Amino acid sequence: MTSAAPEISSPVGVIAGGGAMPFAVADSLQKRGIAPVLFALRGACDPVAVERFRHHWISVGQLGRAIKLFRSEGCRDLIFIGSLLRPALSEIRLDLGTISRIGSIMSAFRGGDDHLLSGIGRIFEQDGFRMVGIRDVAPDILIPEGTIARATPDPAASADIERGRQVLRALGPFDIGQAVVVIDGHVVAVEDIEGTDGLLARVARLREAGRIRASRGRGVLVKAPKSSQDLRFDLPAVGPKTVEGVAKAGLAGMAVIAGNTIAAESQEMIAAADKAGVFIQGLPA
Structure with missing residues (x-):
């Protein structure tokens, strides 16, 4: 599911979590003549990075404060972007606006990340x-x-990519x-609460421990949105750190869904992939 909005109104409210992505979005908006408010x-x-933009600080759970700020800044359109550790309900700082919506918030927490963000x-x-989105x-x-770095997937890597897509399609509803x-056709690891960086670090540890016998330069990381995911929220993202993790895990490269995967620091990511000799493949949706 995506927004069907034909035009974006200015300013846009960017609800900014961690990492470089909120600032990449804000820069992109400014290039198009749309004012971002973080x-x-x-x-x-x-x-530090947020100081480059007009911004306000909010705490998780301050829905009432956030809504007042959205309105005071004239932000009709909003986007969630950036990393955020899922808080426990007991960790949320409740304001009156949150308390008045507590039933809806508790319902949103009863599910995975996509269910929470959609709620x-x-x-x-x-x-x-x-x-x-x-x-x-x-x-x-x-x-x-297409291929966006010098290296390209060979037939074995292409077969692993297709296997990975099948696995992610099967897991998506959960x-x-x-x-x-x-x-080499074997599912070695699936992303969990540690995220993609943790997944790749786990594969590197398995290789160091001798649990993975395949030679280095084989195998792939495959990333894709969940099959039932609202594509306005929590799109997969890759960047230079992902490439570093792929290389340390001894993989041939990574494949992601074109048009549905965010590239953080894309030029640095491509340069890192070329240096490490790993491929980055954008797959048709």
């Missing part, structure tokens, strides 16, 4: 805002189709993870 999540958003998005939409506001930071590592 609503930086305490404990997640980079306090919070619906709360904002009920208050008159419009949730939009990366494809609406910053399509230039999405991975294109709202578990967005990535899998396949080596």
Whole structure:
């Protein structure tokens, strides 16, 4: 599911978590003449990088404060972007606006990350805002189709890519993870709460421990949105750190869904892939 909005209104409210992606989105908006206003999540958003933009700090659970700020800044369109550790309900700082919506919030927590983000998005939409996705506001930071580094997948890697896509399609309805590592047709590891970086580090440890016997330079990381996912929220993302993890795990490369995967620091990522000799493949949706 994606936003059907034909036009984006300015300014856009960027609900900013951790990592470089909120700032990449804000830069992309500015290049298109759309003003971004960042609503930086305490404990997640980079306090130095956010200073480049108009911004406000909010804590997880301050829905009432957030909604007042959205309105005061004239932000009709909102986007969630960036990493955020899933908080426990007991860790949320409740304000009156949150308490008045506690039933909807508790319902949103009863599921995986996609269920949670979609549930919070619906709360904002009920208050008159419009949730939009990366494809609406910053399509230039999405991975294109095809090979985007010098290395290319060989037939064995292509077969592993297809195997990985099959596995992720099967897991999608369970709202578990967005990535899998396949080596010579064997599913070696599936993404869990540690995320993709943790997945790749786990594969590297398995290789060091002798649990993976395949030679280095074989196998792939495959990332894809979940089959039932609302594509406005939590799209898969890759960047230089992902390439570093792929190389350390001894894999041949990574394959992601073109148009549905965010490229953080794309030029640095491609340079890192060329240096490591691993491929980056954008797959048709």
